[in-house]
Amino acid sequence: MSLSATTAPPSPAAPPSPDLPSRQRRGRLLNHLDVKYSPYLYIAPFFLIFGAFGLYPMVRTAWMSLHDWDMIGEHSFIGFDNYTRLFSDEYFWNALVNTFGIFALSTIPQLLLALFLANLLNRTFLRAKTFFRMAIFMPNVVSVAAVAIVFGMLFQREFGLFNWLLGLVGVDPVDWDGQRWSSWFAISSMVNWRWTGYNTLILLAGMQAIPKDLYEAAEIDGAGPWRQFWQITLPMLKPTFTFVVILSTIGGMQLFTEPLLFANGNILGGSQREFQTLAMYMYEMGISNLNTAGYGAAVAWAIFMIIVVVSLFNFLLVRRSAK
Amino acid sequence: MISASQRLWRTSPLTYVALVLAALLSIYPFYYMLVIGSRSLDSINDVPPPLTPGNAFGDNFGRVLDNDAANFLTGMMNSIIVSSVVTLSVVLTGSLAGFAFAKLRFRGSNALLLAIIVTMMIPTQMGLIPLWGMMQDLRWYDTLYAVTVPFLVSAFGVFMMRQYASQAISDELIEAGRVDGASTFRIYWSIVLPALRPAAGVLGLLTFMETWNSFIWPYAILTPENPTLQVSLSFLSYAYYTDYSQVFAATAIGTIPLVIVFLVFGRQIIGGIMEGAVKS
Numbered sequence: 001m002s003l004s005a006t007t008a009p010p011s012p013a014a015p016p017s018p019d020l021p022s023r024q025r026r027g028r029l030l031n032h033l034d035v036k037y038s039p040y041l042y043i044a045p046f047f048l049i050f051g052a053f054g055l056y057p058m059v060r061t062a063w064m065s066l067h068d069w070d071m072i073g074e075h076s077f078i079g080f081d082n083y084t085r086l087f088s089d090e091y092f093w094n095a096l097v098n099t100f101g102i103f104a105l106s107t108i109p110q111l112l113l114a115l116f117l118a119n120l121l122n123r124t125f126l127r128a129k130t131f132f133r134m135a136i137f138m139p140n141v142v143s144v145a146a147v148a149i150v151f152g153m154l155f156q157r158e159f160g161l162f163n164w165l166l167g168l169v170g171v172d173p174v175d176w177d178g179q180r181w182s183s184w185f186a187i188s189s190m191v192n193w194r195w196t197g198y199n200t201l202i203l204l205a206g207m208q209a210i211p212k213d214l215y216e217a218a219e220i221d222g223a224g225p226w227r228q229f230w231q232i233t234l235p236m237l238k239p240t241f242t243f244v245v246i247l248s249t250i251g252g253m254q255l256f257t258e259p260l261l262f263a264n265g266n267i268l269g270g271s272q273r274e275f276q277t278l279a280m281y282m283y284e285m286g287i288s289n290l291n292t293a294g295y296g297a298a299v300a301w302a303i304f305m306i307i308v309v310v311s312l313f314n315f316l317l318v319r320r321s322a323k
Numbered sequence: 324m325i326s327a328s329q330r331l332w333r334t335s336p337l338t339y340v341a342l343v344l345a346a347l348l349s350i351y352p353f354y355y356m357l358v359i360g361s362r363s364l365d366s367i368n369d370v371p372p373p374l375t376p377g378n379a380f381g382d383n384f385g386r387v388l389d390n391d392a393a394n395f396l397t398g399m400m401n402s403i404i405v406s407s408v409v410t411l412s413v414v415l416t417g418s419l420a421g422f423a424f425a426k427l428r429f430r431g432s433n434a435l436l437l438a439i440i441v442t443m444m445i446p447t448q449m450g451l452i453p454l455w456g457m458m459q460d461l462r463w464y465d466t467l468y469a470v471t472v473p474f475l476v477s478a479f480g481v482f483m484m485r486q487y488a489s490q491a492i493s494d495e496l497i498e499a500g501r502v503d504g505a506s507t508f509r510i511y512w513s514i515v516l517p518a519l520r521p522a523a524g525v526l527g528l529l530t531f532m533e534t535w536n537s538f539i540w541p542y543a544i545l546t547p548e549n550p551t552l553q554v555s556l557s558f559l560s561y562a563y564y565t566d567y568s569q570v571f572a573a574t575a576i577g578t579i580p581l582v583i584v585f586l587v588f589g590r591q592i593i594g595g596i597m598e599g600a601v602k603s
Contacts (some may be wrong), residue, residue, distance in 0.1 A: 013386075031506075034506055034507050035427075035507065036429070037422040037429075038427075038506075038507045038508065039427040039428075039429040039432070039507075040429065042419040042420055042422065042423040042427075042511070043419075043420040043423050043435060043481075044423070045419070045420070045475070045476055046417075046420050046439065046476045046478070046481055047435075049416075049472070049473070049475050049476045050442065050476055050478065051451075053454065053457075053472065053473035054442065054450065054473070054486075055442070055445065056450075056453075057449075057450025057451075057452075057453040057454040057457065058376040058450040060450070060453035061450055061452060061453055064453060071455075071456055071459075092380055115593065116341075117341075117342070117345055120338050120341055120342055121342070123338060126338070127339075128420065130593075131346075131543055131591060132342050132345075132346060133593050134347050134585070134586075134589040134590075134593065135345075135346035135350055136345055136346060136349050137349075137589070137592075137593060137596075138349050138350060138353070138585065139349050139352070141532060141533070141581050141582060141585045142352075142353070142536075142578050142579075142582075143536035143538065143552075143553050143577070143578070143580070143581075144538055144553075145536075145538055145554075145556045145557050145574075146356070146553075146556065146574045146577065146578050147352070149556065149557075149560045149571075149574055150352045150355060150356055150571070150574065151352070151559070153355075153567055153571070154352075154355070158368070159367070159368045159369075159370070159372060160372075161355075161372050164370065164371060164372055165593055191372060193348075193352070193593050196445065197349060199597070201593060201596055201597055202596070202597070204597065205596075205597035205598070208597075246538040250444075250446055253446075254446055254448050256448075256538075256539050257538045257539060259332075261557060261560065264560070264561050264563040265557065265558075270521065279448060279539075282448070282451070282452075283451075283539075283543070285544055286451065286452035286455075287451070287455055293452055293456070296452050297452050297453070300448070300449050300451065300452060301449070303446075303448070303449075304445075304446065304449050307446065320338075
């Protein structure tokens with residue numbers, strides 16, 4: 001029995017089952033399709049959703065800006081009229097000046113302070129490093145809305161902490177949201193408080209990437225801390241610093257929540273538009289007033305252009321000055 | 324004798340003074356939120372201003388809950404739903420696309436990745452006005468779809484996951500999966516996703532914080548009847564701007580969840596931000 005079994009020729013009646021090759025073929029085909037095309041499936045969600053809700057609205061903003069566009073009814077093509085209108089629109093210029101004023105008051109002290117703090121945190125033998133890093137970054141965790149509400153109270157005219165402190169040194173109470181410079185100052189302080197720590201961490205990361213032996217060599221050559229900071233840290237930090245400057249530019253040009261809440265929700269930004277920013281003006285024209293949506297879209301594109309120009313200008317400035 | 328490097332990197336007491344001062348300034352407004360939020364309404368206008376917490380937090384928060392203009396609980400619920408859904412989706416779609424860009428070969432992948440990086444530089448506010456119109460057409464005005472769906476994917480998420488995947492996952496590991504006959508999706512699910520966990524954690528935390536705190540779009544598209552937490556806070560502060568103890572109790576409650584998340588995961592979050600900065 002066992003003999004016959006071992007000597008029996010392979011039974012001709014049992015050829016490889018007929019569906020096996022086709023299954024194998026199908027398997028190989030599926031595998032081929034999987035390797036070749038499935039990557040597109042994996043990146044598809046990003047492109048579909050971003051295309052529909054990110055890219056398309058942006059292109060449509062451009063299209064709308066060439067029209068006299070009413071969100072509820074009519075729209076007629078008017079070419080670049082919305083853009084030429086910007087030049088003679090005093091509210092637009094007012095918003096532009098406000099935005100740049102607040103931008104300067106927040107970005108410059110903020111970056112200097114961040115540079116200073118990052119330099120302190122970059123000490124090798126610093127104790128409680130993690131504690132300091134976390135504490136300084138904490139403000140970025142709170143929502144802008146909460147920051148604006150808390151600072152709004154601190155800057156209150158009658159009972160605010162800042163006016164009380166000023167009173168201690170004999171200065172009259174300031175009507176913080178009643179004048180241009182004071183409202184700019186108040187809004188900038190919210191931005192500074194919220195973003196200094198974030199920028200400190202980014203700059204610190206850049207500093208830690210600088211090779212330590214550069215400093216040791218400089219030390220041996222007799223260069224003091226200041227010289228090392230100017231001649232090693234700053235030049236080597238240039239790429240990171242540029243990154244931070246551009247990030248602040250994009251944020252600063254789009255400032256919206258702080259001034260809006262500082263004005264208790266008034267989109268005009270104070271009774272005389274003392275602190276209406278470009279983003280608020282865009283919102284006023286494009287969303288608060290539905291019948292001027294086309295003009296609001298032109299403001300949106302103007303903001304974008306301004307961001308590009310200012311970023312480019314800052315980029316060149318940083319590159320040149322840190323040479 | 325101390326070496327040059329030790330002399331160079333030692334820390335003077337003045338450094339600590341400056342850092343402690345910076346830390347105090349950073350933390351003070353949180354404390355101030357608790358001080359005002361726990362004081363009775365008439366004591367907050369005292370001169371000098373109150374500097375220590377009171378015991379009226381419960382009362383103040385009770386007034387928040389009774390305040391029909393703000394719909395605080397609805398806002399809290401909505402924020403939890405929206406932030407969770409967005410976070411989950413950004414991490415999943417980001418890791419899937421990041422895996423594809425880092426480890427799979429397909430035609431046009433470089434150009435597509437470049438397109439994603441470019442979109443990271445365009446401010447999202449640019450599309451706000453037409454997006455508002457689109458939501459009207461879709462009948463999504465004042466619904467959670469409007470504040471969720473557009474944010475289900477993130478260019479930054481894709482980019483960050485790609486960076487991490489290309490260094491954390493070896494090609495051999497993927498090859499081994501293929502030899503065992505696993506499909507690409509299976510390789511993603513059982514090999515890649517677990518390996519991406521640290522980066523996914525940081526991305527998830529950052530996304531959650533950002534979504535929880537986003538303001539301008541929810542403010543534009545939601546009504547006070549159906550707000551997110553931030554929108555609710557803003558309406559609370561407009562309508563009752565004299566009742567600061569109520570507003571601050573609400574602000575504190577709305578901030579505490581994030582502060583707790585940050586205290587628990589702060590190390591990772593900070594690590595993620597600093598790493599992202601060096602690589603970009």
